[in-house]
Every structure is written in C-alpha cells, then in structure tokens.
Amino acid sequence: MATNAEIAGRFEEFADLLEADDVEYKPRAYRRAAENIRAHPVPIAGHIEDGNEEVLEEIDGVGDAISSKVLEYVETGDIEELEELxxxxxxxxxxxxxxxxxxxxxxxxLYRELGIETLDDLEEAAEAGEIQEVSGFGPKTEANIRDNIDFAREVGQRQLLGEARPLADDVLAFLESLEAVERCEVAGSIRRWRETIGDVDVLVGTDANEDVIESFLDWGSVDGEIESGPDKASVRVGEIRVDLRVVVPEEFGSALQYFTGSKDHNVRLRNYAIDRGMKLNEYGAFDVSSVDDPDAGQRVGERVAGETEASMYDALGLPLIPPELREDRGEIDAAEADALPDLITREDIRGDFHTHTEWSDGNTSIEAMVDAAAEMGYDYYGVADHAEGPGIVGDMGLSDTEILEQVEQIREVAAASEIEVFAGIEANIDADGEIGLSEEVIDALDVIVASPHSALDQDAATATARLVTAIENPAIDVIGHPSGRMLNERSGLDFDARELARAAADHDTALEINANPRRLDLWGSAVQAALEEAAPISVNTDAHQPSTLEYMRWGVHTARRGWAEPADVINTWELDDVREFLH
Structure with a gap:
C-alpha cells in the first residue's frame, strides 16, 4: 500500500519535471499538494482502498485534477501524465x-544543452569541463557540482526518519497483535532516531519463529518479499525495506542492545567489558574472567545478563544508556561517572516559536493554528511567517507594512485565546548576516526568528561569520534552521558549530532545532557542541498547518541525540522566563 510520503513524492516529481520544462504556476500547486499529502494524519491510500475517497476532500490544495491523479496512482501504481513527462x-x-x-x-x-540525464552524466560533464561552457554557468558552478556528486549519491540511498518511523510504528503494532510474539522493538539507527536510515530493523522475541515470520510475510502492507529464512525475513513496504529478526525471549535484551548499535558504541562497550573480565554479544553478557580462551565461542563463560537490555549495562555496573546517546560521543564515560543527562521528553515542551500561516506560505489561518496549539496543551505559541527577502520565492514573504498589519491581527487572536500568543516573523539572513527589517517592525514584534534561505554554498569560514553576525544582532531571538539543509536534497551551509555556540551563549540567542523531518537542523552532534558551550536551544516545528505541529516529536528526539535536558531548551521554560528571554 502506498504511503502518504510515497504519494507526495510523485507530486514533487511532477512539480520538478514541470519546472524543468519551464511550465509556470503548476509546479507550485503540485508542491503545495505534496506537502499537505505528506503531512496528512491518516493513510490516504488505505482510506481510498476502503472506498472512502472523500478523504481527499479534507486535504488543502488537492482539487479535482490532483485528486484524480492520486486515485489513479493508488489504484494502478502509475500516473499516466507523469509517465508522459x-x-x-x-x-x-x-x-x-x-x-x-x-x-x-x-x-x-543541462538536459537540453548537454543531454544530462543521470548523476553519472553530470559527473562526466563536470570532469570534462563541459558545464562551464553552457550559458549562465561558469567554473565555480561546475566545481560546486563536482564537489557535491558524492553527497548526492550517498543521501539517495537513505530514507528520512520522518517517513520511516511511522512505518516502523505500524510494523510494531502489527507484530504486537500476534499471539506468538512475546516482545518486539525497533533496532538500528531508527531506534537511535538518526535523521536518515538505511532500512527499518525490527526485533522479535518468540519461541515460534516460523509462525511469526509467516505472519510477517503475509502482513497486508507488504508489497514484496525480498528474502526469508528460519530466523529472519526482509520485505518491501512502499519504497522502504523492513528487516525482521527473531530471537528466543531470553536473549531479546542482549540482541536489542547489539542490533541497536551504533557500531562505534558497541565496540567501545565491548572493550569496556573486556577490561572487566566480561564478554558482550547478541546472545548475552558472559563472565569470562576464569575462562582460558574467551574467544572460543559466542557463549563462552557464565551468562550473567541478556534477557533485558538494562541487564546488559547493569552487568558492567552502568545505568541503561538511552538509545539516542549511543554514538560513542562520551556516553559510556558519562554513564560510568553517573553523569548521564536527564533527557528532555515530549511532555516537557510548553510551546513553539516558529510556525506559519496563510499570511505567507502556510495553509491555515492564525486562529486555526493558535487553536491547534492550545489543544496540544501549550502555554504559549509564536506565529513567525516569512518576511520578504533573499531566498523567499514570489509573494510568499511579507513586506514591513504587511508584517505590521499581521501583528494587529495576531494581537486580536491573542486577546481571545487561552494561551499566550507571540507576534513573530521569520526574517531572512542574507549573505552578509543582515536581516533587513525596519526598526518599526522590530519594535512591534515579540520574537524574531532569523534563518538562512539563500547563498547556501558559502565556504565554512564565510558561513560561520555570516551566522555569528546575525547572532550578534540584538533584535534576533532565535537562529532558525542554521544550515538551511534539506535532508536528501541539499547539504546546506557548513559552519563551525562551536564558534556559533559560543556566540549564541554570549548574546543570549537561541539556536533552533528545526523539527521538520526534512530538516532536523541543528542535528545531534551540533546540539551537543552547543550545549557544551552553554548556548540556549529552541525546538520548533516550522509548522505550516495544524497537523505538522506534531513534528515536535522529531525535534525532541533530535534534542535528545544532542544530550539536551529540559532546562537547555527555552520552550520548556515557564512563560515568565520566556518573556524575559525574548525581551
């Protein structure tokens, strides 16, 4: 069954091909539809297959023409017009x-001028110096293409966490419904909440291997079997590979620890165990202090742990290390010193400072967004539509006059709301670090999120200086999605995270974790560097409609990957403390 993300991907391809063919207007409509399809809270294909085609009427931007294409894709697996394109x-x-x-x-x-169809074609043309000969290109553009080929190849092989994790949740729900399954959990990078993953790894504890594997292969969401055996199976669901491994229940904990990884964490932990006369593997923790040859087999020595994951760490005198921290960035030393962070949770979040409405490129009114935030139990909420400026396409950005008009409307909504509503803006950090807002606008606003949207190919030194300049601007409260990256699409700015963090700490400017699963910017290691320099962090969704306020899930887990505790994140603070920070 096609996922929402898979359907959205077809319309994003539609938009790209139409734009490549110099078609106007239509690409933007398709992109808007794709964004709303991707964010829709229910599985569209499932509803259509159940005869509920009305689900398409609920999706903003999906009119009759696009609805017919969605139906065609769900029913046939193809869209004739897309095939023609x-x-x-x-x-x-x-x-x-x-x-x-x-x-x-x-x-x-490049296709029309040089016949370039693939990355291989592009690389060959760049190496031959052909691209710089095309009108509108030059040596710098050609060098940039050459330098980014490997990145494009690498990311094309990985799935976004935000697309793979919902599928993983569905797999777990299905497996948990099977009587033969005693325990199950995801493993691998998806359990560590990495921003992209290779495939979905699932572990099951059972004494009925064959029954579980047979049921898994018969699961209604499976689109094709890749391989299967007595203790594992792999299938394709949409465009994502799902790998199932089954183990006996008494080895579930050790297998979960082992297959969660990361490889670097496991190597460090195994060496830590060896120094203490212990041996760790997927079958358990073994005391080999009295064994002549600890490498004689996998189950050598006295097995002292393995039924639970916590027992594997306890056998070494360590507390359970949360999966998000298992990247060999000091977590084992911290565990030994009883200094692991008390990680932030979703329940700690009290608000969101970076969201959009129909005033710029959002899909909903200010009132609807504020009501949705109130329903989530937030204490405060910030509207931060786009200001006009570099990197903002067409008429999506607001002029100074429009910003002031919107502030008035936000104040009216705030007066009728049960939560605090901040009037904000997402300003654009230009290539020199400036934001281009008038003093009148700055004075009228409660919160200014400043983000880079253009000149994202600057070198690291220039990009760092640019962002530091923005941080030093006393009007700016939050640096939004600092790199400007789009996962699996563009790498964004390269910068010195520590220098950025030091500046943010010095100027009381928060660095954003943008929770949109296509961004997750900042990322775990950069968040950790920021916290080591005492820089404040803000986790924001960049939501464009009520359903995408749920992106906070991805942002919180990214914060956890950066070792963030509640006090490190300004939108866990009490309202009075937030007001003081913003002013």
Missing part, C-alpha cells in the same frame, strides 16, 4: 537536484 524529460530529477545550486530549471537546461 518522464518520457519527454528522462532526467533522474530527484538525484540531480540533490546537488546544491542545481534546481529543476537547471536540470532541464
């Missing part, structure tokens, strides 16, 4: 546009 423009558009600075229009031009 692919035939006219046989470009691997998703791969090629992952190169920073190469958008659909550029891809179309």
């Amino acid at each position: 692919r035939a006219d423009l046989p470009i691997d558009i998703a791969d090629i546009t992952r190169i920073e600075g190469v958008g659909p229009k550029t891809a179309g031009k």
Whole structure:
C-alpha cells in the first residue's frame, strides 16, 4: 500500500519535471499538494482502498485534477501524465537536484544543452569541463557540482526518519497483535532516531519463529518479499525495506542492545567489558574472567545478563544508556561517572516559536493554528511567517507594512485565546548576516526568528561569520534552521558549530532545532557542541498547518541525540522566563 510520503513524492516529481520544462504556476500547486499529502494524519491510500475517497476532500490544495491523479496512482501504481513527462524529460530529477545550486530549471537546461540525464552524466560533464561552457554557468558552478556528486549519491540511498518511523510504528503494532510474539522493538539507527536510515530493523522475541515470520510475510502492507529464512525475513513496504529478526525471549535484551548499535558504541562497550573480565554479544553478557580462551565461542563463560537490555549495562555496573546517546560521543564515560543527562521528553515542551500561516506560505489561518496549539496543551505559541527577502520565492514573504498589519491581527487572536500568543516573523539572513527589517517592525514584534534561505554554498569560514553576525544582532531571538539543509536534497551551509555556540551563549540567542523531518537542523552532534558551550536551544516545528505541529516529536528526539535536558531548551521554560528571554 502506498504511503502518504510515497504519494507526495510523485507530486514533487511532477512539480520538478514541470519546472524543468519551464511550465509556470503548476509546479507550485503540485508542491503545495505534496506537502499537505505528506503531512496528512491518516493513510490516504488505505482510506481510498476502503472506498472512502472523500478523504481527499479534507486535504488543502488537492482539487479535482490532483485528486484524480492520486486515485489513479493508488489504484494502478502509475500516473499516466507523469509517465508522459518522464518520457519527454528522462532526467533522474530527484538525484540531480540533490546537488546544491542545481534546481529543476537547471536540470532541464543541462538536459537540453548537454543531454544530462543521470548523476553519472553530470559527473562526466563536470570532469570534462563541459558545464562551464553552457550559458549562465561558469567554473565555480561546475566545481560546486563536482564537489557535491558524492553527497548526492550517498543521501539517495537513505530514507528520512520522518517517513520511516511511522512505518516502523505500524510494523510494531502489527507484530504486537500476534499471539506468538512475546516482545518486539525497533533496532538500528531508527531506534537511535538518526535523521536518515538505511532500512527499518525490527526485533522479535518468540519461541515460534516460523509462525511469526509467516505472519510477517503475509502482513497486508507488504508489497514484496525480498528474502526469508528460519530466523529472519526482509520485505518491501512502499519504497522502504523492513528487516525482521527473531530471537528466543531470553536473549531479546542482549540482541536489542547489539542490533541497536551504533557500531562505534558497541565496540567501545565491548572493550569496556573486556577490561572487566566480561564478554558482550547478541546472545548475552558472559563472565569470562576464569575462562582460558574467551574467544572460543559466542557463549563462552557464565551468562550473567541478556534477557533485558538494562541487564546488559547493569552487568558492567552502568545505568541503561538511552538509545539516542549511543554514538560513542562520551556516553559510556558519562554513564560510568553517573553523569548521564536527564533527557528532555515530549511532555516537557510548553510551546513553539516558529510556525506559519496563510499570511505567507502556510495553509491555515492564525486562529486555526493558535487553536491547534492550545489543544496540544501549550502555554504559549509564536506565529513567525516569512518576511520578504533573499531566498523567499514570489509573494510568499511579507513586506514591513504587511508584517505590521499581521501583528494587529495576531494581537486580536491573542486577546481571545487561552494561551499566550507571540507576534513573530521569520526574517531572512542574507549573505552578509543582515536581516533587513525596519526598526518599526522590530519594535512591534515579540520574537524574531532569523534563518538562512539563500547563498547556501558559502565556504565554512564565510558561513560561520555570516551566522555569528546575525547572532550578534540584538533584535534576533532565535537562529532558525542554521544550515538551511534539506535532508536528501541539499547539504546546506557548513559552519563551525562551536564558534556559533559560543556566540549564541554570549548574546543570549537561541539556536533552533528545526523539527521538520526534512530538516532536523541543528542535528545531534551540533546540539551537543552547543550545549557544551552553554548556548540556549529552541525546538520548533516550522509548522505550516495544524497537523505538522506534531513534528515536535522529531525535534525532541533530535534534542535528545544532542544530550539536551529540559532546562537547555527555552520552550520548556515557564512563560515568565520566556518573556524575559525574548525581551
């Protein structure tokens, strides 16, 4: 069954190919529809297959023409019009546009001028010096393409956490419903909440291997079997591979620890165990202090732990290390010193400072967004639509006059709301670190989120200086999505995270974890560096409609990957403390 993300991907491809073919207007409509399909809270294909085609009427931006294409795709697996576009423009558009600075229009031009269809074609042309000969290109553009080919190839092989984790939740729900399953959990990078994953790893504890594997292969969501055996099976669900491994219940904990990883964490932990006369593997923790040859087999020595994951760490005198921390960034030393962080949870979040409405590129009114935030139990909420400026397309950005008009409306909504509503803006950090807002606008606003949207190919030193300049601006409260990256699409700015953090700490400017699963920017290691320098953090959703306020889930787990505790994140603070920070 096609997932919402898979359906959305077809319309994103539609938009890219139309733009590559110099079609106007339509690409934006398809992108808006794709965004709303991706964010829709229920599985669209499932409802359609159950005869509930009315589900499409609930999705903003999905009119009759797009609805018919969605139905065609769910029913046949293809969209005839998209196939015709692919035939006219046989470009691997998703791969090629992952190169920073190469958008659909550029891809179309390179196809028409040089016949470039694939990343291999693009690399060959760049190496031969052919790209700089095309009108509108030059040596710098050609060098940038050459430098980013490997990145584009690598990210094309990984899935976004925000697309794979919901599927993992569905797999777990299905397996938990089976009588033969005693325990089950996801493992691998998805359990560590990495921003991208290779596939979905699931572990089951059972004494009935064959029954569980047979049921898994018969699961209604499976689109195809890849392989199967007596203790594991792999299937394809949509475009995502799901790997199931079954173990006996008494070895579930040790297997879960082992298969969760990371590899670096496990190597460090095994060496820690060896120094204490212990041996760790997927079958348990073994005391080998009296064994002549600890490497004689997997189950050598006295087994002292393995039924639970916590017992594996307890056998070494350590507390259970949360999966998000298992990246070999000091977590074992911290555990030994009883200094693991008390990690932030979703329940600690009291508000959100970076969201959008129909005033810019959002899909809903201010009232609807504020009501949705109130329903989530928030104490405060910030509207931060786009200001006009570099990197903001068309008429999506607000002028100073429009910002002041919107502030008035926000104040009216706030007066009728049960929660505090902050009037904000998402300003654009230009190539020099400036934001271009008038003093009148700055004075009228409660919160200013400043984000880079253009010139994302700057070198690290220039990018760092640019962001530090913005941080030093006393008007700015939060630096939004600091790198400007889009996962699996563009790498964004490279910068010195520690220098950024030191500046943020000195100027009481928060660094954002943008919780949109296509961004997750900042990321775990950068958050950890920021906290080591005592920089404040803000976790925001960048929501464009009520359903995407739920993106907070991804942001919180990213904060956890950075070792964040509640006090480190300003939107866990009491309202009075937030007001003081913003003013």
